Amino acid sequence: MTTPAASPTLATRRVAIAGNPNTGKTTLFNRLTGLSAKVGNYPGVTVESESGEVKLARSGVVTVVDVPGTYSLTARSAEEQIAIQAVCGLHPLERPDAVVLVVDATQLTRNLYLALQIIETDIPLVIALNMVDMLGELGQEIDAAALERELGVRVVPISAQHGEGLDALRVALDEVLASPDRARPGPRWIPSDPRLRADVDAVARELPAIWKLDNPRRRDALALWALLSLDENDELPDAPAKLRETVLARRRAAAADGREIEAEIIQGRYAWIDQRAPKFLRQRASVRESRTDRVDRLLLHPALGFAVFLVVMGLVFQSLFSWADPLIGLIETAVGAVKEQVVSALPPGFFNDLVAEGLIEGVGSVIVFLPQILLLFFFIGVMEDSGYMARVAFLMDRLMKSIGLHGRAFVPMMSGFACAVPAILATRTMERQRDRMLTMMVVPLMTCSARLPVYSLLIAALFPPDRIFGVLPVQGLLMVAMYVFSTLVALIVAAVLGRTLIKGKSVPLLLELPPYRLPHWPSVLAQMWRKTRVFLSEAGTVILACTVAMWLLLSFPRDAQIDERFDAQIAAVNSSLPAGEERDERIAALENERAGEALRSSYGGRLGHFIEPAVAPLGFDWKIGIGLLGAFAAREVFVSTMGVVYGIGEDVDEESVGLRQRIKQEAHADGRPIYTPLVGLALMVFFAIACQCMSTLAVVKRETRSWTWPTFLFVYTGALAWLLSFAVFQGGRLLGFG
Amino acid sequence: MTSLDLLNPGSTARLVSIGGDRAFRCRLMELGLLPGTLVRLVRRVDVGGVLEVEVRGCRLSVRHGEARHVAVEAGA
Ligand SMILES: Nc1nc2c(ncn2[C@@H]2O[C@H](COP(=O)(O)OP(=O)(O)O)[C@@H](O)[C@H]2O)c(=O)[nH]1
Numbered sequence: 018m019t020t021p022a023a024s025p026t027l028a029t030r031r032v033a034i035a036g037n038p039n040t041g042k043t044t045l046f047n048r049l050t051g052l053s054a055k056v057g058n059y060p061g062v063t064v065e066s067e068s069g070e071v072k073l074a075r076s077g078v079v080t081v082v083d084v085p086g087t088y089s090l091t092a093r094s095a096e097e098q099i100a101i102q103a104v105c106g107l108h109p110l111e112r113p114d115a116v117v118l119v120v121d122a123t124q125l126t127r128n129l130y131l132a133l134q135i136i137e138t139d140i141p142l143v144i145a146l147n148m149v150d151m152l153g154e155l156g157q158e159i160d161a162a163a164l165e166r167e168l169g170v171r172v173v174p175i176s177a178q179h180g181e182g183l184d185a186l187r188v189a190l191d192e193v194l195a196s197p198d199r200a201r202p203g204p205r206w207i208p209s210d211p212r213l214r215a216d217v218d219a220v221a222r223e224l225p226a227i228w229k230l231d232n233p234r235r236r237d238a239l240a241l242w243a244l245l246s247l248d249e250n251d252e253l254p255d256a257p258a259k260l261r262e263t264v265l266a267r268r269r270a271a272a273a274d275g276r277e278i279e280a281e282i283i284q285g286r287y288a289w290i291d292q293r294a295p296k297f298l299r300q301r302a303s304v305r306e307s308r309t310d311r312v313d314r315l316l317l318h319p320a321l322g323f324a325v326f327l328v329v330m331g332l333v334f335q336s337l338f339s340w341a342d343p344l345i346g347l348i349e350t351a352v353g354a355v356k357e358q359v360v361s362a363l364p365p366g367f368f369n370d371l372v373a374e375g376l377i378e379g380v381g382s383v384i385v386f387l388p389q390i391l392l393l394f395f396f397i398g399v400m401e402d403s404g405y406m407a408r409v410a411f412l413m414d415r416l417m418k419s420i421g422l423h424g425r426a427f428v429p430m431m432s433g434f435a436c437a438v439p440a441i442l443a444t445r446t447m448e449r450q451r452d453r454m455l456t457m458m459v460v461p462l463m464t465c466s467a468r469l470p471v472y473s474l475l476i477a478a479l480f481p482p483d484r485i486f487g488v489l490p491v492q493g494l495l496m497v498a499m500y501v502f503s504t505l506v507a508l509i510v511a512a513v514l515g516r517t518l519i520k521g522k523s524v525p526l527l528l529e530l531p532p533y534r535l536p537h538w539p540s541v542l543a544q545m546w547r548k549t550r551v552f553l554s555e556a557g558t559v560i561l562a563c564t565v566a567m568w569l570l571l572s573f574p575r576d577a578q579i580d581e582r583f584d585a586q587i588a589a590v591n592s593s594l595p596a597g598e599e600r601d602e603r604i605a606a607l608e609n610e611r612a613g614e615a616l617r618s619s620y621g622g623r624l625g626h627f628i629e630p631a632v633a634p635l636g637f638d639w640k641i642g643i644g645l646l647g648a649f650a651a652r653e654v655f656v657s658t659m660g661v662v663y664g665i666g667e668d669v670d671e672e673s674v675g676l677r678q679r680i681k682q683e684a685h686a687d688g689r690p691i692y693t694p695l696v697g698l699a700l701m702v703f704f705a706i707a708c709q710c711m712s713t714l715a716v717v718k719r720e721t722r723s724w725t726w727p728t729f730l731f732v733y734t735g736a737l738a739w740l741l742s743f744a745v746f747q748g749g750r751l752l753g754f755g
Numbered sequence: 756m757t758s759l760d761l762l763n764p765g766s767t768a769r770l771v772s773i774g775g776d777r778a779f780r781c782r783l784m785e786l787g788l789l790p791g792t793l794v795r796l797v798r799r800v801d802v803g804g805v806l807e808v809e810v811r812g813c814r815l816s817v818r819h820g821e822a823r824h825v826a827v828e829a830g831a
Contacts, residue, residue, distance in 0.1 A: 088782075088785055088786055089785040091785060093778055123812065124811065124812055124813045126787060126811050127786060127787045127811050130785060130787065155812075248777055248778070279777070279781050279784070280780075280784060283781070283785055283789070284784070284790075309814075310797075313797075317798060317800050317807070319800065319801060319802060407816075410816075411800060411807070411816045412800065412802060412803045413803060414803045414804060414805050414816075414818065415802065415803050415804035415805075418804070418818075424803070527782055527783065527786065527815060527816070527817065528816045529813060529814065529815055529816075530807060530814035530815065530816055532814075
């Protein structure tokens with residue numbers, strides 16, 4: 018097929034795909050655009066936008082953008098406002114040349130409500146009647162031609178999942194773009210009651226000119242939108258105050274008359290739909306219990322449903338926690354191998370170190386997140402696509418509501434036990450900006466797996482392997498206590514922040530429980546990859562830069578004197594001892610000592626001294642201070658940093674007997690031990706709360722598109738960690754411990 | 756007349772009116788819950804504090820506290 022190229026003077030035309038949630042927009046979008054899709058963000062809000070390209074016979078290559086799923090164009094918040102902005106092209110979004118509205122054929126009347134609203138805006142429209150493959154099973158029949166006659170716009174039956182009807186849809190879209198006027202039939206329902214008409218006209222006069230009101234139909238549509246959307250506490254920053262006042266005044270006057278404007282508008286549209294429904298929709302006698310009903314009887318069962326829920330969550334958690342582990346190990350080994358290659362290939366010196374210790378380590382610290390991110394997005398994709406995610410929100414709503422959050426916050430919070438980075442990315446499943454922010458601010462408090470090595474080291478070194486009453490192991494109990502502690506802190510902080518700084522009205526929970534469907538694997542995988550790519554390209558670069566910066570901080574300046582001294586000592590060992598195990602050991606010990614001294618004299622080491630007065634009230638000395646700085650790269654790095662600080666070498670882990678011994682022996686100048694069990698406890702409390710993880714901060718920065726939130730997160734967790742550690746340490750001392 | 760949260764699971768009722776917060780009312784209406792619409796209470800999930808209702812062939816969850824504002828005529 019030859020396609021005449023679109024006239025080069027014409028900018029590429031844009032088509033928006035809109036529809037109710039769960040109608041198959043994403044599936045259709047992927048079908049139409051294939052692999053050309055790109056992820057971006059709507060300006061000002063953290064809502065993702067995807068765009069891709071589709072090639073049409075006559076119109077040539079057309080850009081397709083998705084509009085977030087919505088039941089109506091009515092908006093109460095900046096995120097919800099995107100729908101009207103995207104459909105009408107309100108500032109700052111561009112106006113599309115046409116809209117493809119995806120309609121779920123199995124829930125036709127409710128979906129037609131949005132169709133009527135979009136037709137009112139006078140944008141050229143074509144309807145993709147999706148999921149027609151399901152109609153037979155539900156005993157429904159839709160006469161698409163009759164629906165087309167009633168609506169006045171093209172209606173193309175499709176099955177996005179099975180790829181049916183897509184050619185017809187492309188042809189219809191092509192025709193709409195070629196003769197857009199035929200796809201703007203004018204409003205179906207008209208506010209004909211003179212009193213309502215007067216309300217609409219009054220509000221229309223106050224619409225801001227920036228909304229391009231050249232078209233009277235569009236002006237009416239926007240006036241109706243304002244009448245439904247605006248009120249005293251809407252969160253719509255773009256609506257002029259004068260407009261809001263007019264709406265409120267009209268509403269008050271109507272109420273005095275015993276009228277309710279919103280009800281008149283909504284009921285008017287639904288009455289139009291319900292009156293005509295018999296012409297295009299036939300419902301055969303009621304069908305037997307559906308598959309969804311049977312599944313829900315188990316999955317939402319008060320006892321069994323909860324058990325299944327725990328198993329599913331356990332599975333997700335387990336996969337993030339331990340299945341990802343071998344993969345992470347593999348990545349670390351591979352990074353190590355590459356590093357070795359580079360070290361031996363390049364001449365020794367600054368450049369070699371920069372590439373190996375800075376860049377390669379940095380790339381490693383980004384891709385090391387991939388297993389967990391891919392797995393979590395895979396599970397989330399399956400849960401969303403199958404319909405189970407809505408049930409999770411349903412089951413968890415009471416618990417999450419008690420801390421001012423929505424049932425949907427549960428999965429991100431739980432994923433935080435594995436790692437905050439994927440968990441923060443997972444907050445994207447929440448629609449409200451305020452809920453997302455609040456969740457992001459508390460997710461880093463959950464005990465992530467990177468804290469475990471630190472806890473293990475401190476607990477093993479400082480607490481006796483005793484058993485209370487001969488059965489309960491002290492060390493194990495402490496570990497459990499740390500989990501309980503961090504979870505409680507997270508819940509309390511969420512409740513407090515949600516009522517103060519990140520305030521928001523508790524929104525009514527009106528969740529759709531979509532029918533269960535088998536996940537469509539290509540979509541699940543495509544989504545998983547797309548989200549991961551965003552992480553790699555945006556958060557990844559920040560993490561990389563931070564890793565390099567941390568490396569510079571901890572390895573410079575280099576003191577030539579130290580090097581000379583150790584070189585001389587090593588040379589002496591070399592000449593005095595015969596080659597063999599003893600000589601190698603002595604040299605290794607000297608190298609470790611050298612590394613320790615270099616670190617202690619680096620900028621980072623000086624910073625450790627510098628912050629000592631700040632951490633001394635918590636019982637920490639400057640060496641622990643260096644460890645805290647090192648932990649900023651990743652918490653588990655604390656262990657190897659302490660290994661280097663103490664001159665034991667960086668190849669230590671929490672199991673190292675040497676490091677544990679050394680920790681016990683560390684003493685103040687006056688001989689008192691530095692690490693007492695109380696100091697250990699204070700240090701663990703500090704680790705539990707402080708968001709000393711630059712990857713988390715980088716991801717928060719990328720997700721919120723601002724430095725405010727990561728700064729706030731860093732400062733508040735730091736302050737809280739300091740206060741609580743202080744309370745533990747000083748309180749413990751007052752009580753005579755340590 | 757009773758309210759949605761008091762229906763027996765499995766029973767159907769005709770919606771009479773929606774009270775409560777304006778945003779809540781509008782949202783329910785836009786989802787097609789209007790006076791005269793048939794609503795079926797599918798199940799109550801007390802652990803989550805929510806109800807599942809069926810309207811226009813679609814399933815929605817509503818919190819107990821919010822469902823109290825939805826007046827219905829049972830036995831329709
Ligand atoms: N039976 C059937 N299922 C579909 C069809 N199109 C999409 N789905 C499924 O409907 C669910 C929601 O689809 P999705 O594209 O994520 O909807 P969105 O929320 O509107 O983006 C997924 O489980 C899809 O696999 C279809 O034509 N027929």
